[in-house]
Amino acid sequence: MQATTYMKRRRDGRISLNSGNQVQHVMQMTILILTILTIVAFLFFDYTGLNFKKALVETAHNLQAMFLEPALSHFSWSEAFYQVGITLGLAFLATILGAIISFFLALAAAANLSKEWLSKTVRIVLAFVRAVPTVLWVLIFAIAAGLGSEAAVLGMLLHSIAYLVKAFSEAFEEVDKGIIEALRATGASWWHIVVHAILPSTFTYLTSWTFLRFEINFGVAVAMGAAAGAGGIGFELFMASGFYFDLREVGMITYMILLIAIILEVMSTFLKNHYFPETVKN
Amino acid sequence: MNENLVRIKRKNQTVIFIVVLTVFTYLSSVITDFNILHGIATLPEAIVWIFSNLVITEESLERLPTIVEKLIETILMSIAATTTATIFSLILGVMGSKTIGTSKALGVFARFVASLSRNIPVVAWALILLLSFGQNSLTGYLALFVGSVGFLTRSFIEVIDEASQSAVVALRATGATYVQIIGKAVIPECLPQMISWVLFMIETNIRNATLVGILTGTGIGYSFDLYYKTMNYPGVALVTISIVLAVILIELLSNHVRKVIL
Numbered sequence: 001m002q003a004t005t006y007m008k009r010r011r012d013g014r015i016s017l018n019s020g021n022q023v024q025h026v027m028q029m030t031i032l033i034l035t036i037l038t039i040v041a042f043l044f045f046d047y048t049g050l051n052f053k054k055a056l057v058e059t060a061h062n063l064q065a066m067f068l069e070p071a072l073s074h075f076s077w078s079e080a081f082y083q084v085g086i087t088l089g090l091a092f093l094a095t096i097l098g099a100i101i102s103f104f105l106a107l108a109a110a111a112n113l114s115k116e117w118l119s120k121t122v123r124i125v126l127a128f129v130r131a132v133p134t135v136l137w138v139l140i141f142a143i144a145a146g147l148g149s150e151a152a153v154l155g156m157l158l159h160s161i162a163y164l165v166k167a168f169s170e171a172f173e174e175v176d177k178g179i180i181e182a183l184r185a186t187g188a189s190w191w192h193i194v195v196h197a198i199l200p201s202t203f204t205y206l207t208s209w210t211f212l213r214f215e216i217n218f219g220v221a222v223a224m225g226a227a228a229g230a231g232g233i234g235f236e237l238f239m240a241s242g243f244y245f246d247l248r249e250v251g252m253i254t255y256m257i258l259l260i261a262i263i264l265e266v267m268s269t270f271l272k273n274h275y276f277p278e279t280v281k282n
Numbered sequence: 283m284n285e286n287l288v289r290i291k292r293k294n295q296t297v298i299f300i301v302v303l304t305v306f307t308y309l310s311s312v313i314t315d316f317n318i319l320h321g322i323a324t325l326p327e328a329i330v331w332i333f334s335n336l337v338i339t340e341e342s343l344e345r346l347p348t349i350v351e352k353l354i355e356t357i358l359m360s361i362a363a364t365t366t367a368t369i370f371s372l373i374l375g376v377m378g379s380k381t382i383g384t385s386k387a388l389g390v391f392a393r394f395v396a397s398l399s400r401n402i403p404v405v406a407w408a409l410i411l412l413l414s415f416g417q418n419s420l421t422g423y424l425a426l427f428v429g430s431v432g433f434l435t436r437s438f439i440e441v442i443d444e445a446s447q448s449a450v451v452a453l454r455a456t457g458a459t460y461v462q463i464i465g466k467a468v469i470p471e472c473l474p475q476m477i478s479w480v481l482f483m484i485e486t487n488i489r490n491a492t493l494v495g496i497l498t499g500t501g502i503g504y505s506f507d508l509y510y511k512t513m514n515y516p517g518v519a520l521v522t523i524s525i526v527l528a529v530i531l532i533e534l535l536s537n538h539v540r541k542v543i544l
Contacts, residue, residue, distance in 0.1 A: 030543075037365075130529075133525065135496060139506075141328055144328035153321065223493055265401065
């Protein structure tokens with residue numbers, strides 16, 4: 001066959017290899033648009049009261065005080081551990097309750113176990129839930145019902161559910177069709193299928209994802225303490241920097257958060273490497 | 283016989299698992315003063331409150347131009363933080379990669395920087411930077427930037443290490459320099475995955491920007507905080523809805539890009 005493709009050449013006569021490739025085109029456009037928006041952003045930033053050089057020197061100085069001379073001054077070590085415990089507790093409650101609710105919602109959202117309209121409704125509702133930042137949920141619940149730790153757990157719970165339902169329902173959808181069909185042929189009810197086929201074959205997955213969410217929720221709980229007054233070590237961090245201006249204490253609290261975050265990360269990396277196939281990420 | 287033993291062992295494991303979780307849940311509720319029954323009991327009340335108070339009124343719509351302006355500022359801030367972080371993460375990612383990294387020491391350094399900036403929460407960065415940079419957009423930008431560097435570096439290292447090595451080997455055989463190998467083999471191969479991560483980071487940063495905004499008094503987070511503290515609930519509703527619309531719009535856009543390039 002004769003090649004009839006028209007070769008696009010550049011002005012200097014070289015053959016242009018990329019012409020007509022949509023993927024290349026979209027990638028180039030994305031990079032171009034993001035670059036332009038970045039430049040626009042820097043032009044439109046509000047720089048009131050900023051002396052860049054002075055701020056930079058000051059930050060370096062502050063960081064030095066924080067990380068090289070950490071110390072506690074406004075509360076004792078036992079109090080510090082107690083506050084870390086509160087943060088871990090908030091994260092744990094949001095995760096465990098989220099996992100239980102997500103399990104049932106994921107059954108409704110999985111395409112192979114549920115009806116199409118139901119699975120679509122669940123997905124759309126959760127997309128909305130996810131679009132509202134956690135801190136707004138917590139603050140809204142705090143005024144809506146005048147709750148303390150309940151508002152924080154409830155707010156964090158919503159995002160945990162949105163995250164876990166997506167992960168769980170994908171795991172359910174990957175269950176071998178043959179197993180479900182075989183059970184259905186024996187006359188097993190829907191609940192039988194869930195308990196004897198879906199749950200055993202996805203259990204390690206579900207626990208690993210739940211743990212990954214716990215790692216995320218620890219960070220969220222710190223943030224909620226600082227921004228929404230949910231208590232715990234995050235609140236102490238906010239007080240130390242915003243009220244006492246005690247950099248050494250900020251440093252100590254940061255070290256404590258860092259230590260726990262790294263322990264959780266090591267554990268979840270271990271889980272990821274042992275229980276997840278190559279393709280699953282994030 | 284053996285099968286029965288395995289079954290009993292399994293059953294015991296399940297029981298232990300459930301007991302441990304229950305104990306942890308109980309301890310957590312005690313330490314955080316959390317009462318699940320109280321929480322559930324007030325839930326209907328809370329929902330009624332939300333639907334009766336968080337309504338957009340005509341009066342609040344007058345504030346829309348200011349809110350939109352703040353929203354755009356926040357979105358631009360998130361994009362700028364992500365794109366500039368991408369440049370740094372690209373360098374750190376290449377350094378930290380096991381397959382194309384140059385030296386072990388540099389690799390350890392890159393991973394250490396990434397881990398540090400990722401695991402110190404964005405809140406901490408925001409509060410630290412607020413002290414010296416004051417209340418302006420750059421504070422929020424820098425806080426998001428530091429967190430993004432950590433996250434993107436880890437993702438980039440993973441992407442580079444998972445990419446196929448044949449192009450790199452082929453180029454090395456032709457005698458290409460290190461920079462040429464990176465530019466012509468590694469980057470083109472990993473670009474779609476990397477763009478996907480960058481888009482994901484932008485989505486995350488817009489949500490985080492609200493949090494950082496509340497703490498540092500910038501962008502849409504500041505508007506929310508202002509209305510919230512003055513108990514202007516229609517204003518709160520309007521800010522929330524505009525954030526939701528912006529986040530969903532950006533998610534749809536980046537999903538569209540992802541569908542084409544991946």
